[in-house]
Amino acid sequence: MPTTELTSEGQIISRILNYLTVLIMMATAVLVVVKFTVSRHQEHSSPSTSVVIIPQITVALDGSGDFTSISDAVAAVPNFSEDYFGILIIAGFYREVVRVPKEKTRIVFIGEGPLRTIISSNRSEAEGWRKESTAAAWVSGEGFVAINITFENTADPGNGYAVSFFNEAKKSALYLCGFKSYENAIEASRNTQFYRECTIYGAVNVISGDAAAVFQTCTINMGKPARGDSVLTVQNRITLIYLTAFVFHNCTVDAAPRMPGDAVAYLGKPGGEYSTVVLLQSFLGGIVSPRGWIAAGANVSVLNTVYYGEYENRGPGAGTSERVSWAGFRVIRDASEANKFTLGSFIDGKQWLPKTSVKFVEGLI
Ligand SMILES: *[C@@H]1O[C@H](CO)[C@@H](O)[C@H](O)[C@H]1NC(C)=O
Ligand SMILES: *[C@@H]1O[C@H](CO)[C@@H](O)[C@H](O)[C@H]1NC(C)=O
Ligand SMILES: *[C@@H]1O[C@H](CO)[C@@H](O)[C@H](O)[C@H]1NC(C)=O
Ligand SMILES: *[C@@H]1O[C@H](CO)[C@@H](O)[C@H](O)[C@H]1NC(C)=O
Ligand SMILES: *[C@@H]1O[C@H](CO)[C@@H](O)[C@H](O)[C@H]1NC(C)=O
DSSP states (O other), rough: GGGOOOOOOOHHHHHHHHHHHHHHHHHHHHHHHHHHHHHHHHHOOOOOOOOOOOOEEEEEETTTTSBHHHHHHHHHHHHSSSSSSSEEOEEEEEOOOOETTTTSSSSSEOOOTTTTTTEEEEEOOGTTTOOGGGSSSSOOOOTEEESSOEEEEETTTTTTOSSEEEETTTTEEEESOOEESSSEEEEOOOOOEESOOOEEEESSSEEEESSSSEESSOEEEEESSSSSSSEEEEHHHSSSSSSSSSEEEEEEEEEEOOOOOTEEEEEESSSSTOEEEEESOEEEEETEEEEEEBOOTTTHHHHHHHEEEEOOSSSOOOTTTTTTTOEEEEOOOHHHHHTSSSSHHHHHHHHHHHGGGGOOOSSOO
């Protein structure tokens, strides 16, 4: 007897189930097509914030998400992802030291606002931690993105290096984020990095490292150290071969709220023979010393080889008539010289940022 003739109750049920499965698969296919069409459509309507990354997993302290710790969520993400992978981090105070290792590529942390989603470390070098391990987040995976999150390190002044965010991730982007630490708020350690609409608070060596990093439309609030000088950058470039630099474009450098009137801040001190820092079209508040830059023990030959440039800045701290007279300091007057340091020409932002959902402008304003 041909088996198709067998029509027991079990077979009928199993056929119905098969039809249902096919129907569900077809419906899913339709949904996928619709979703794909919607995201393609968004890509065309707004070039600078082209995509919206939809989080695939959620972290919540109260157990209502997939994970209660950010580190556990990171561990669960596939290794070497080619696509951006969103992790929604629900508002909360995360006392964590988060590590995003090399194999966790293109992870996107999406918080609920810098005042609401906070990742906090209290470690410091003085307590015996390695520099990287003091950070609330130490990220190495290529394409790391964070949006709407504050990273902070609450170690007390006097505990030395205590960074909030240690970044060595190639093509990383930080958007609408906060960074807060008394000493070394951000270590922009190496590779290409972009910070947009971030608020950075620090008193000592606020941003250090040897990355090619562009800070665009960021606010830097300088505090007053208990001892010594407040310095915005310690850029560590040591060779002519790799063009690394810290670039501030359309930023605000000013005193943190409630700073005493006598607080003074410098824009940078040499962290390497070819230390390179450029401020373009930014607002420099009265806290910035008229001398602008500080040698901090560097010898004359270093002061000749650094490159500290200022272009079209404004505000009470932007005057250049009393700036240091080192050969390495320049008032940039030529737009084409300034343009070498814009996001578009310096780190080719247009090539890799459109997929991240982070806003940006490529050139001078
Ligand atoms: C991801 O890479 C790490 C480090 O090499 C490894 O320990 C882990 O097992 C990998 N996970 C998966 C799912 O392959
Ligand atoms: C950031 O968070 C705020 C709420 O604090 C929200 O209104 C805004 O849409 C978020 N932005 C992005 C890009 O996620
Ligand atoms: C640092 O934080 C840990 C918990 O994350 C806590 O146990 C410890 O007491 C804190 N140390 C200081 C000095 O605040
Ligand atoms: C420049 O910064 C201001 C805030 O200081 C902001 O309103 C403006 O949108 C920024 N311009 C660009 C082109 O990003
Ligand atoms: C100046 O300092 C640099 C870097 O610290 C060092 O390599 C160089 O030898 C010093 N030059 C002189 C003349 O002392």
